[in-house]
Amino acid sequence: MKSFNHRLLALTLASMVGTVAMASSLAAPTLPGFKRYDSNGDGFVSQEEFKAQGGxxxxFRAGDANHDDRLDRDEFVKASATNDRIKAGKYVDDAWITAKVKALLLKDEGVKGLDVNVETHQGTVQLSGWVNNPVQIAQAEKIARGVDGVTGVKNDLMVAH
Incomplete structure (x- = not known):
């Protein structure tokens, strides 16, 4: 009976310590990203600090609920989530642009079947590979520029000899 009481007491104490530790961690959440963004250590993230980390x-504007041009910890969470959604949206847009350009190149009688690679980064399409003549280089670029969302084209296509 005595060892049972000691085990019960030990379990109760362990449970209480765990509860206190969990409560304190919930009361003061740590945001490792916040400290990295708050480069001057003033407890807020300015727009310049946010941009310096790729925000x-x-x-930033979406997170700045009180419009004081700085983010506290709660506002930072919202701004970070919004920033992640924006980045994800750009990736999806780039993938859509790449797929659309490839499809149009395959449909076009003048360039279909050629070895044209298409990549897109932040709306800029890069064309690379080999074509049979300079007219096909110009046609592939024209097709790429005609796709919605394309902000520029880097044409690295070359004529095969």
Missing amino acids: QEQA
Whole structure:
């Protein structure tokens, strides 16, 4: 009976310590990203600090609930989530642009069946590979520029000899 009481007491104490530790961690959440963004250590993230870490101005504005041009910890969470959504959206847009350009190149009689590679980064399409003549280079670029969302084309296509 005595060893049972000691085990019960030990389990109760362990449970209480665990509960206190969990409560304190919930009461003061740590945001390792917040400290990295708050480069001057003033407890807030300015727009400049946010941008310096790759944050988008649109995300900063969405997070800045009280419009004081700085983010506290709660606002930072919202701004970070918005920033992640913006980045994900750009990736999806780039993938859609790449797929659309490839499909149009395959449909076009003048360039279909050629060895044309298409990559897109932040709306800029890069064309690379080999074609049979300079007219096909121009046609592939024209097709790429005609796709919605394309902000530029880097044409690295070359004529095969």
